[in-house]
Each structure stands twice: as C-alpha cells, then as structure tokens.
Amino acid sequence: MDNPLENVKNNIAELTAAQRKVADYIIQHPSETAFLTVDQLAREVGTSTTTIMRLTFHLGYTGYSEFQKGMQGVLRNKAAPHTRLETNLQHMDDSDLWGHTVNRHVEQIENMRGLISTDYLDTVVDEVLDAGRIFCTSVRSGLPVGQYLTHGLNRTLGNTQLVIADMSDWIDEVIHMKASDVIIATSFPRYAQRIIDYVKEAKQRNVTVIAITDSYSAPIVEYADYILPCDSSSAAFHNSPVAAMIAADYIISAAAIRNSEKTRERLDEVNNILTNIQYHHNR
Structure with missing residues (x-):
C-alpha cells in the first residue's frame, strides 16, 4: 500500500490553493486526519467537502474513505x-x-x-552549491534566519547576500538575475507581500526559489521550486525562527562539508585578515 502522506507531499505543486490548504492540514496533523470524517476535516480546515474529495481523486484514490484507510495504516505501522x-x-x-x-x-x-527527508535537503544543498549567486531574503520575524544563512553561506561560498525585501531596493537588482541564481526566502505569517513580489519577479527570470515557510498553503509556495516546512508557532503571539534555524544550520553545515577544500581556503584567508586587523579581543 502506498504512503498517503508521501503522496500528498509529492503532489503539492499540482494542487489548487484550496487543495493545498487541506494538504497542509493533513501533513501537519496526520493522526487527526486518520480518524476525522470528511465533514469534520472540512470544518477543521475551513473548506468544503467537495474540495477534499477532489483532492483525494487527484491523488489517485477512489475517495476519502480509501485515502483515510491508507492514513490509518501509516499510523499503525509507525507512530511518528x-x-x-x-x-x-x-x-x-x-x-x-x-x-x-x-x-x-x-x-x-x-x-x-x-x-523533510535527507535526500530532499541534499538536493537543496546541490542547488546552493551550484548557484552563481545566492540571495537570502526575509523580513521581520524571518530576518534572523536570512541573516544566519547569509553569514554562513557567504563565509563558505563567497557569493551570498542578504535582501531585506521590504527595505532593499531589490527592483533594480532583480532585472539582472539569471537562471543560475538561487533565492532562499523565509516567509512566516502574516506573509509580507514584498517577499512574494520579489520571488514572483525572480521566477520570471527562471531563478531557483527555496522557500522556508510555515506551511504548504503559504502564498510563497506557488513560486517555490523547493519547500522546507518549518513550524513557526510559539507559546505566545510571535513567529518563532527556531525550527527554521535548524534547517538553515543544516544547509550551512552541508555546504561547508561538501565543499570542504574551498571552505578551508576561504576560512584561512578570512582568519588572516581578522588577525591582521586585530579583530578579536586578546585576553
């Protein structure tokens, strides 16, 4: 029997916006979905039963009942x-x-x-390593992730810059973007429009887009080649970057390790400069 969760994730790009909202709930709440009726799921997601049925048909099931039985089988075989x-x-x-x-x-x-599987992440790292230039973009609560990625990747690769989408004049820069470039965009609720505008313009120039966002129903998903879902909810009111930082840290680490010789050379050069200007405090 196929894995319904993997089926949903593998077909995300082909779904309508309404279906992606359902898919996102299924992925985030597999145990609940396995035992909710179609009417209950529709109420939880805030959509229609018709949308859910169309989603299951699109995924190749005879209906919601067959899809749900598959979900129950996944939970029986492996408790996440x-x-x-x-x-x-x-x-x-x-x-x-x-x-x-x-x-x-x-x-x-x-x-x-x-x-997020290791293979999927490693494909993302392949895109990063092959990129001509890397643009990390974010605003407000996502900014720590963009800053961390920019600092880590630029120390390793030397081709990364930070674009604060609602402050930087990216319009003058985006017209020179090429298909060899990569954007890593961090977008959390309430989803800044300027990030969406930036990524949309870049996609028209065939730039590869890696989206770090909270859900598969986030607006940036429509323009993303790769999606890294990172729950940004917190115990209070704010978006938390903690989960996204883990994904960012993996990308930085994997890029450095897989490009170890050049990384070592760059770090030596940077360290020589820092030493020459006595950047660090001497005890």
Whole structure:
C-alpha cells in the first residue's frame, strides 16, 4: 500500500490553493486526519467537502474513505515521534512555561524532520552549491534566519547576500538575475507581500526559489521550486525562527562539508585578515 502522506507531499505543486490548504492540514496533523470524517476535516480546515474529495481523486484514490484507510495504516505501522510528543504535552502543567517552550520546539523539530527527508535537503544543498549567486531574503520575524544563512553561506561560498525585501531596493537588482541564481526566502505569517513580489519577479527570470515557510498553503509556495516546512508557532503571539534555524544550520553545515577544500581556503584567508586587523579581543 502506498504512503498517503508521501503522496500528498509529492503532489503539492499540482494542487489548487484550496487543495493545498487541506494538504497542509493533513501533513501537519496526520493522526487527526486518520480518524476525522470528511465533514469534520472540512470544518477543521475551513473548506468544503467537495474540495477534499477532489483532492483525494487527484491523488489517485477512489475517495476519502480509501485515502483515510491508507492514513490509518501509516499510523499503525509507525507512530511518528511528534505524535508521541503531542500526547505528552497534553498532560503538561501549563504553569511550567519554560518546560512547555522547550518541549514545543523539540516537537516542531521532530515534526520537521519527518516532513523533510535527507535526500530532499541534499538536493537543496546541490542547488546552493551550484548557484552563481545566492540571495537570502526575509523580513521581520524571518530576518534572523536570512541573516544566519547569509553569514554562513557567504563565509563558505563567497557569493551570498542578504535582501531585506521590504527595505532593499531589490527592483533594480532583480532585472539582472539569471537562471543560475538561487533565492532562499523565509516567509512566516502574516506573509509580507514584498517577499512574494520579489520571488514572483525572480521566477520570471527562471531563478531557483527555496522557500522556508510555515506551511504548504503559504502564498510563497506557488513560486517555490523547493519547500522546507518549518513550524513557526510559539507559546505566545510571535513567529518563532527556531525550527527554521535548524534547517538553515543544516544547509550551512552541508555546504561547508561538501565543499570542504574551498571552505578551508576561504576560512584561512578570512582568519588572516581578522588577525591582521586585530579583530578579536586578546585576553
């Protein structure tokens, strides 16, 4: 029997916006989906039962019932780590905010690990290593991720720059972009329009787009070649970059290790300059 979760993820790009919203819920809540009726799922997602049925037909199932049986089979065969964590958190003392915060992020990271395979990430790293230029773009809550990626990749590759989409005058730059370039865009709710505008213009020039975002229903997904889903929810009101930072850290580490000889040469040169200008404090 095929894996319905993998089927959903592999066909994300072909779905309509309404179907992607359903797909995102299914991927984020596999245990709930396995036991919800089609009417209950429609209410949870805020869509129609017709949209859900069309999604299952598109994925090759005879209907929602067959799809759901496949989901139940997946859960029987393998209980995902994040499902166990969700169960444990239900019994947590809410007065322990520190423990709740730590557990929440562990859950998010485990969930992300289940959603993004090593092979998929390594394909993303291939695109990064083959890029002529890399543009990391983000705003506000996503900015720490963009800054971290820019610093790490530029130290390794020397071809990366940060574009703050709602401040930088990227319009003058985007007209010179080429198909050999790559954009790594971090986009969290409420999804800044300027990032979408930037990525959309870049796609018209055949630039490869890697999206780090919270869900498959995020607006940037429409223009992305690669999607790294990273839950950005927090215990309070803000978007948390913690899960996205893990994905960013992997990309930086893998790029440096797979390009180790050039990385070593660049780090030696950078260190020589820092030493010459006495950049670091001497105890």
